[in-house]
Amino acid sequence: IMLAQTLHWTISPIRCCWNVACFVNQYSMPKCSRYKSVLSSTGLKYDIETKLYGQHVAAQVILKAVTGFMESENPKKPLVLSLHGWTGTGKNFASQLIAENIYKKKMRSRFVHLFSVTAHFPHKANIDTYKTWLQEWIRSNVAICPRSMFIFDEMDKMPPGLIVSIKPYLDFSDYLDGVSYRQAIFIFLSNAGGKMINEVTMKFWRDGREREEIQLKDLETELSQSVFNNEDSGFWHTSLIDKKLVDFFVPFLPLEYKHVIQCGLTEMAGMGHTPDNNVVKRMADDLIFFPKGERVFSDQGCKLIANKLHFYI
Numbered sequence: 001i002m003l004a005q006t007l008h009w010t011i012s013p014i015r016c017c018w019n020v021a022c023f024v025n026q027y028s029m030p031k032c033s034r035y036k037s038v039l040s041s042t043g044l045k046y047d048i049e050t051k052l053y054g055q056h057v058a059a060q061v062i063l064k065a066v067t068g069f070m071e072s073e074n075p076k077k078p079l080v081l082s083l084h085g086w087t088g089t090g091k092n093f094a095s096q097l098i099a100e101n102i103y104k105k106k107m108r109s110r111f112v113h114l115f116s117v118t119a120h121f122p123h124k125a126n127i128d129t130y131k132t133w134l135q136e137w138i139r140s141n142v143a144i145c146p147r148s149m150f151i152f153d154e155m156d157k158m159p160p161g162l163i164v165s166i167k168p169y170l171d172f173s174d175y176l177d178g179v180s181y182r183q184a185i186f187i188f189l190s191n192a193g194g195k196m197i198n199e200v201t202m203k204f205w206r207d208g209r210e211r212e213e214i215q216l217k218d219l220e221t222e223l224s225q226s227v228f229n230n231e232d233s234g235f236w237h238t239s240l241i242d243k244k245l246v247d248f249f250v251p252f253l254p255l256e257y258k259h260v261i262q263c264g265l266t267e268m269a270g271m272g273h274t275p276d277n278n279v280v281k282r283m284a285d286d287l288i289f290f291p292k293g294e295r296v297f298s299d300q301g302c303k304l305i306a307n308k309l310h311f312y313i
């Protein structure tokens, strides 16, 4: 136990159950059924439709997928969503909105597990250890709360092969070592495929077509193929895609100038200021947009806005 404890504290940034205190802590955790873990479908609909800007495809898919899954009494497998897109387009934000409408304590809920790949799995050489931790982490937490949510940020930086270790939990199996994973939600976030999504969106714009004409079918197949064939996607040639264990590949479109303005106004209000179009426009005008000459799509989405705004207020 002492050796495991030493390993745990020196290498592992995430909690595992190789030490007694952690084991006791996890197994003395309250059952999630005592807490709210049912979906507020009206809350999710409201949040996705009013707070997530410029993402009509993702909004529709997320709403249908999450609502359908949460309303199903006996889902055949856990819900597995893979969100893809350029930086700052709202992938983390959308996952937050989902968690906020399921768990009372929102992202702070002990039933929501956010893994940042660069922070939690930084060294490729430790992949075998990570596999064991990750499996044990998921197994022990789903045993406590079947309605657990696991979010993996920066999937494109995931050491190849690691994600395959959790494949059995994403599958159609009923009970695995006495634990059923069918109520769990897995969300993968990745920049992989972002370039392809940007190109499709840009083509619609160049062809003079409305952004809102873009549909899931214009992107999903190509997205899953590009993720499967991209060595840096975290999913490279994994059986997760082959075996159709990912329910939806959700594309996040590059944000336009008007969406950046919307984000800016929301941020200003959130900071306790009266939203001011002129202030936000001054900030937006200093940001980088592409294509270079036309300045249509934001290079950093809405990501840096919260910090940048201080300079303009």
Ligand SMILES: Nc1ncnc2c1ncn2[C@@H]1O[C@H](COP(=O)(O)OP(=O)(O)OP(=O)(O)O)[C@@H](O)[C@H]1O
Binding pocket: 051, 052, 053, 054, 055, 085, 086, 087, 088, 089, 090, 091, 092, 093, 094, 189, 190, 191, 255, 263, 301, 302, 303
């Ligand atoms: N589509 C959007 N609608 C509203 N706000 C947004 C949107 N996209 C981003 N934001 C704002 O910008 C912040 C950063 O976005 P977020 O972290 O969700 O981007 P991301 O797509 O996950 O980026 P990355 O790929 O770099 O992790 C969010 O917390 C939110 O405040």
